[in-house]
Amino acid sequence: MQIPRFPEANHPLVQPLFQHSDLELLTLLQQYPEQGKYFTAIFCRYSPLIYTIVQHSTRSRVQSDYLFALIWRYLYYQMQDLNPNELETTGENSLQSWLIKMTGIAFNEIEIPPIENINYDLQAAPPPFWCHLEIALNKLPSLVRLMVLMAQTFRWSEARIADYLEQINESLNQEEVQSGLQQGYQLLETALPDDIRRIYLYNQ
Structure with missing residues (x-):
């Protein structure tokens, strides 16, 4: 199974960050939570490793992609409280080792659904974009959020909604409903970090 490539690794906002060490990127991620590029850089650096681990535990590409995304979502939230001062640059106490360990923990906690129940496109919503999209969704008014989820997740028509x-x-x-959805999409885009919009929506 081929390991997916992520073009955001070559984005002008992300590529220069590869000069930073893992611990520097982790520190920046925590210091600037309103920016998504630092997590994106960590994701791009370690996505081949994590995907290699994941693909040996699933039966299909669809399940691998979905599990891969769920694990990175788990890692993103765990990183918020990870103390960089307790990590080392290399070895058993490095960020890489932590990612491998936490991937194993996440894998044991996540129940992989059958292929027919998975509605996820890795290329359309890579984990950094997905994580920040989820955060942005939670900022929407409840009724607007419900309509957006029904339209985008379940592909419901405006009449069915x-x-x-x-x-x-x-x-x-x-x-x-149409007006509410338009409002929801505008609010959702505004709620995303500026750099995430530039990397994933505008390609600037």
Whole structure:
């Protein structure tokens, strides 16, 4: 199974960061949580290693991609509280060793769904983008977030969304759903870190 390539590694905001050590990138990630490029750089540096570990534990590319993304999501949140001062540059106490160890822990905690239940595209939503998209989604008003999730995750039409909302006593017609979705997409884009927008949406 071929290891996927991630073009964001060559982005002008990401490529210069490879001059930094792992510990420097981790420190910057924690100091500037409003920026996504530092996690993206760590992801690009270690994605081949993590994918190699993951692909030996699944039966299909679809499952490998999804498990790979879930593990990186887990790693992202764990990194927020990881103390760089307790790590070393190389060896058993390095960030690389920590990533391998935490990948094993995450793998034991994650239940891989059947292929037919997986609705995830690794190239469309690489883990750094997915993590920040999730954070941005949680900032949306609850009703707007629900409509965006139904439209994007379940591919529901505006008519079906309106029917569902009526069932839960949120009466909106199709035009109002359409307007709500447009508002949601605008709010979602605004809520993303500027560098994540430039790397994944604008390619600037």
